[in-house]
Amino acid sequence: MRKKSIFFLLLLSWTVSASPKNYGSLGSEVDFLDFGRVIAAPFSYSVSSSFHEEYGAFNLFDSDQKTYWYSSADLKPEWIIVDFGAKRLINAVEVVVPIFRGKRAAEEYEIQILYQENWKTIFKNSKVELVNLHTLPPIDASIIRLYFPKKEDRSIVIGEFKVLLNGAALNSIPARFTGYQYPVPGGLIPDKDIQLPGAPREYRNGIHKGLDIYYKREKIGPPRRLVFDDSLVSPADGTIIRADLDYSPMTLSEFQKYSALAQKNGVTFVEKDFGGRQVWIDHGNGVMSSFNHLSSIKSGIKVGAKVKSGEEIGKVGNSGLSGEAKGNDENIHLHFELWVDGEYLGAGIAPSQMRKLLQFFFSKSDLRWPGVPTN
Ligand SMILES: [Zn+2]
Numbered sequence: 001m002r003k004k005s006i007f008f009l010l011l012l013s014w015t016v017s018a019s020p021k022n023y024g025s026l027g028s029e030v031d032f033l034d035f036g037r038v039i040a041a042p043f044s045y046s047v048s049s050s051f052h053e054e055y056g057a058f059n060l061f062d063s064d065q066k067t068y069w070y071s072s073a074d075l076k077p078e079w080i081i082v083d084f085g086a087k088r089l090i091n092a093v094e095v096v097v098p099i100f101r102g103k104r105a106a107e108e109y110e111i112q113i114l115y116q117e118n119w120k121t122i123f124k125n126s127k128v129e130l131v132n133l134h135t136l137p138p139i140d141a142s143i144i145r146l147y148f149p150k151k152e153d154r155s156i157v158i159g160e161f162k163v164l165l166n167g168a169a170l171n172s173i174p175a176r177f178t179g180y181q182y183p184v185p186g187g188l189i190p191d192k193d194i195q196l197p198g199a200p201r202e203y204r205n206g207i208h209k210g211l212d213i214y215y216k217r218e219k220i221g222p223p224r225r226l227v228f229d230d231s232l233v234s235p236a237d238g239t240i241i242r243a244d245l246d247y248s249p250m251t252l253s254e255f256q257k258y259s260a261l262a263q264k265n266g267v268t269f270v271e272k273d274f275g276g277r278q279v280w281i282d283h284g285n286g287v288m289s290s291f292n293h294l295s296s297i298k299s300g301i302k303v304g305a306k307v308k309s310g311e312e313i314g315k316v317g318n319s320g321l322s323g324e325a326k327g328n329d330e331n332i333h334l335h336f337e338l339w340v341d342g343e344y345l346g347a348g349i350a351p352s353q354m355r356k357l358l359q360f361f362f363s364k365s366d367l368r369w370p371g372v373p374t375n
Helices: 002-017 057-061 252-265 322-326 351-361
Strands: 029-033 043-047 078-096 109-115 118-125 131-148 160-165 211-213 231-233 238-243 277-284 287-294 312-315 334-340
Touching: 029 057, 029 351, 043 057, 057 160, 118 131, 238 287, 252 322, 277 312, 287 312
Parallel strands: none
Antiparallel strands: 029 043, 043 078, 078 131, 078 160, 109 118, 109 131, 211 334, 231 312, 238 277, 277 287, 287 334
């Protein structure tokens, strides 16, 4: 909450104090990224224009050279601003410019910093290649701009714009946070913030550490709720480190007893922790995933087994929840956790930012809601 209000203040003061003469009008997108420890420094960004939602400025910072910002080909110079909100030490930038429609998608650009009230060019590149790494004299700047001076340089396409200090990018997502597929094929991002990691809960030490996935898209028609037969898949290659093959459901009286105890003590026990039948997968590089409430585990999925990205590991269910104890189909969903270096992904990240981070993380899946869900 606090971070959000700081952001709005920043944005407000920027908008109010910035002279339009110097900044130009704010671009078609102004956005903010604060993914906690996932990126080195929270920043906002804006662009002079943007061709389309799918080729927007967000793609400039996703560590994927194949996604682009594509300018709208206005008859004016184009630019991209990264604003850290406070001074950062910077000594290099990297700009990725693909070949697009048979030619390099920008012929020339300048790197600028705001010097008093004017943009000052500190570097010019008129020999643009695919990956352009520019070492700069060390500077302390809070705002840096990539400027395309040629008006005839239309429809500029940029794959990445990284600001670096000693080789470490301050404004991009490390590779281990991207390239996964969603654990429910066709599954959709939770529509309620309470279903995201970091949401408050009365048990589990007060914090919900996973994603609650209830809906998936259909080939035709509106999204529908998950049912017992829906498949769950590994989001990436990995090794199974837990598979509850000997799981036994709680009776209703056990469920009530453990629920009361968890609420009284403000903790969740390792045994009878309401996660039900679980599978955990180690994906390497410190990234792990955990599947909860499964109705069954696919044969062959056991500790030590290797799985491929997209390989089925089990079926969705409601194990560990009251629906299972009552023997009905109430509350069927996947509770899915991502753990990075032993901490759940989402710790200290606001819901609006978490939604963006999940788009990065599951870059192999389309998580956008295609329409209004049934039921
Ligand atoms: Zn959950």
